[in-house]
Amino acid sequence: MDTLFGLPAHPLLVHIPVVLVPLCAIAVVAMALHRGTFVRLRWIVLGLTGVALVATLLAADAGESLVDSVKQSTTLDGHVEAGDQFRIIMIGFFLAVFAMVLWDWFQHRGAVHDGLAPGTAAASSGATSSGGRSFSSLATVSVALRAVALVAAVVATIFVVDVGHSGATSSWGNVKITSESQDGGG
Numbered sequence: 001m002d003t004l005f006g007l008p009a010h011p012l013l014v015h016i017p018v019v020l021v022p023l024c025a026i027a028v029v030a031m032a033l034h035r036g037t038f039v040r041l042r043w044i045v046l047g048l049t050g051v052a053l054v055a056t057l058l059a060a061d062a063g064e065s066l067v068d069s070v071k072q073s074t075t076l077d078g079h080v081e082a083g084d085q086f087r088i089i090m091i092g093f094f095l096a097v098f099a100m101v102l103w104d105w106f107q108h109r110g111a112v113h114d115g116l117a118p119g120t121a122a123a124s125s126g127a128t129s130s131g132g133r134s135f136s137s138l139a140t141v142s143v144a145l146r147a148v149a150l151v152a153a154v155v156a157t158i159f160v161v162d163v164g165h166s167g168a169t170s171s172w173g174n175v176k177i178t179s180e181s182q183d184g185g186g
Contacts, residue, residue: 002066008062010063014055016051016056017090020052022160024052027041027048028045031045032146038104045101046097056086056090060084060086078170082162082163086159090156092156093152093155096152096153097149097153100145
């Protein structure tokens with residue numbers, strides 16, 4: 001996809017991850033800290049992180065098409081490199097959120113199936129379910145997945161800012177603002 005509405009698609013598509021990645025990162029922090037928030041937001045955040053991933057991949061593809069038609073510079077090369085790294089980071093961020101949500105969903109299903117409601121004394125005391133699983137080891141995996149998702153959220157946010165900054169610098173770095181335009185044109 002090279003163009004949208006007759007304009008280069010890349011600068012239009014990049015705004016989706018620029019908005020969604022920090023928003024999802026904030027939600028992941030809230031979800032990691034509060035169980036009720038986790039339950040309410042998990043599927044929404046998973047979906048939005050998926051949308052951000054798809055938009056990132058589409059923006060990167062459109063950017064690769066666009067880079068051939070613009071003047072090469074060291075700042076553009078830095079932006080392309082950062083964009084390539086961000087693709088990998090976004091895949092990791094999505095997979096971390098996916099694993100965290102799916103693990104919790106399976107853990108909840110297993111506890112309900114075994115007749116133990118999550119959060120009950122039996123479930124949180126390290127009691128073993130009929131399937132032989134230790135609830136304390138399940139909780140440890142859950143905490144580890146939340147920690148991984150938190151780290152991935154922070155890294156993805158840092159990278160989306162870096163990629164955006166390098167893109168803006170490569171596009172607008174040589175534009176000189178005159179004092180007339182700074183004064184409002186008059």
